[in-house]
Amino acid sequence: EPEVTQTPSHQVTQMGQEVILRCVPISNHLYFYWYRQILGQKVEFLVSFYNNEISEKSEIFDDQFSVERPDGSNFTLKIRSTKLEDSAMYFCASGTVGTGAGEQYFGPGTRLTVT
């Protein structure tokens, strides 16, 4: 059964460093998302991406964040200068449709620890 994959599973970085989180969405999906979950809190939407551009972003997704689909299979989230409060689980999701009927399938997550 197709699934979303993410690498690395755990990333430790120092405050102020840049990190890139990688995702391989399900192959025939066209819509891509990043969410995050701070320990003990709700899953929060960060950004959605369709047709090589951002279709929606949250207030969390400021200038320190960027997304890219560098080739036909990968989808990345870059945090330019990490802060302690960026420590969280980051989930990539993909879906077949956006504002039509559809589901979002989540990857296993990358645990980001900023020290």
Next chain:
Amino acid sequence: EDQVTQSPEALRLQEGESSSLNCSYTVSGLRGLFWYRQDPGKGPEFLFTLYSAGEEKEKERLKATLTKKESFLHITAPKPEDSATYLCAVWMDSSYKLIFGSGTRLLVRP
């Protein structure tokens, strides 16, 4: 403000003891309501999408229902392997994002 509230926060059941989880929502223009299962340290696993009031969906011991203000996830004769956090999320008109509730932590004891 758009809100999704799940209750109870935690639920302990004996194996075979049926119960229901609640997800109430106040959003403008519901397009769909999603149920996910999340195991510790893992990503949400898709269970159901409901699109209109009165709709029901079933999968093994789980049954999800939807009204205009809330959704229920009914668990019939649960087993220990059903222990997980169950998340509810709403999808609104003219938006791509899902808004999640805080989840219900379910523990089923043998």
